[in-house]
Amino acid sequence: MNRVKKKSIGDKLGVIYAVLLFAFIYIPTVIMVVYSFNQQPSNKWWTGFTTEWYGKLFRDAQLWQSFSLSLKISLLSTLIVVIIGTLGAMGLTRYRFFGRNALTYSVYLPMIVPGVVFAVPLMALLVLMGLKKGFWAVALGNVIALRKCLFPLGNVILMLPYMILTVRTRFLGLDRSVEEASMDLGASGVETFFRITLPSIAPGIFTGALLSFALTLDDVVMADFLAGPNCLTFPMKIYNSIRKGVSPEINALETIISGLIFLGVAVYLLLKGRQDRAAAKIEPFHQTQTEN
Numbered sequence: 001m002n003r004v005k006k007k008s009i010g011d012k013l014g015v016i017y018a019v020l021l022f023a024f025i026y027i028p029t030v031i032m033v034v035y036s037f038n039q040q041p042s043n044k045w046w047t048g049f050t051t052e053w054y055g056k057l058f059r060d061a062q063l064w065q066s067f068s069l070s071l072k073i074s075l076l077s078t079l080i081v082v083i084i085g086t087l088g089a090m091g092l093t094r095y096r097f098f099g100r101n102a103l104t105y106s107v108y109l110p111m112i113v114p115g116v117v118f119a120v121p122l123m124a125l126l127v128l129m130g131l132k133k134g135f136w137a138v139a140l141g142n143v144i145a146l147r148k149c150l151f152p153l154g155n156v157i158l159m160l161p162y163m164i165l166t167v168r169t170r171f172l173g174l175d176r177s178v179e180e181a182s183m184d185l186g187a188s189g190v191e192t193f194f195r196i197t198l199p200s201i202a203p204g205i206f207t208g209a210l211l212s213f214a215l216t217l218d219d220v221v222m223a224d225f226l227a228g229p230n231c232l233t234f235p236m237k238i239y240n241s242i243r244k245g246v247s248p249e250i251n252a253l254e255t256i257i258s259g260l261i262f263l264g265v266a267v268y269l270l271l272k273g274r275q276d277r278a279a280a281k282i283e284p285f286h287q288t289q290t291e292n
Contacts, residue, residue: 029258036251043246053248057256060249063237070234074216077159081212085163086205092164093171111161118157119225158222159215163208170204 039048057063092104110118174197182192223233232240241250 032251033255033258036248036255038248038251041248043248043251053252054256057249057252062232063234063253066232066237067234069231070217073233074213077216078209078213081159081163082205082209085160085208085212086167086201088160089164089167089171089204093168107164108161110158111165115158115219115221116225119221122157122222122225158219159212162211162215163205166208166211167201167204170201174200 034046035043036053037049037051038046039050039052040046088107092100092107178200179192179196182196183189187195218235219233220235220239223231223236224239238250238253241247
């Protein structure tokens with residue numbers, strides 16, 4: 001009886017905790033959405049409904065230029081992270097060499113060390129090498145532009161650990177006997193990699209790339225330290241806009257971003273639900289075939 005009572009109390013506390021957690025996360029978002037349609041320029045009180053701020057937002061040329069710049073930086077950074085991270089994960093997993101364990105642990109340091117710790121030395125390095133701050137410095141926060149060449153500083157510092165971690169996990173779970181069977185049947189090492197290994201680790205590459213893209217697009221620290229006066233990224237544009245308070249245009253912008261995120265999540269859940277239902281229909285058929 002006491003156990004049932006304790007379990008009931010625990011369930012109620014769990015529900016209360018979940019409600020408070022969701023309220024803490026989503027109530028500010030709901031308030032932001034509501035005030036994005038407010039006629040009053042400040043967020044102090046509600047005076048009436050309007051879509052004026054959305055019109056101003058879409059007419060803000062500087063905002064869209066900063067978004068375009070951040071998109072280019074994110075795509076370039078993600079491309080370099082995918083290449084270096086995949087090869088790095090493969091090297092750390094497949095090959096044995098002196099200092100491998102130390103190198104593996106050191107790769108994950110940017111995940112636990114504040115970004116400013118890396119941004120300050122990079123800024124000093126730019127000065128010592130006589131390079132200008134701007135697009136390339138921010139893009140690779142990472143990568144420094146020297147004449148017509150790009151020099152990765154060992155990795156795209158802040159993003160590479162996430163790529164290596166996700167891809168390395170896929171490598172560790174990969175059945176090497178499948179690759180060996182492929183080569184026994186006459187396939188070369190390159191053919192085996194592209195036909196067997198790469199499709200097997202593709203989910204890890206996609207996850208790492210998506211995470212790297214999102215983190216780069218959202219980056220403020222590297223942009224603040226390494227961006228020049230003519231290199232205004234999207235997060236820095238938003239940051240500069242809210243220094244004197246949250247304007248209605250920012251509320252409208254965040255509403256659009258939140259809506260796109262929720263839409264993306266909804267589409268993903270819908271597709272995943274269809275895939276799970278299709279798999280559930282196929283599974284009994286396979287069981288029947290196995291029994292026969």
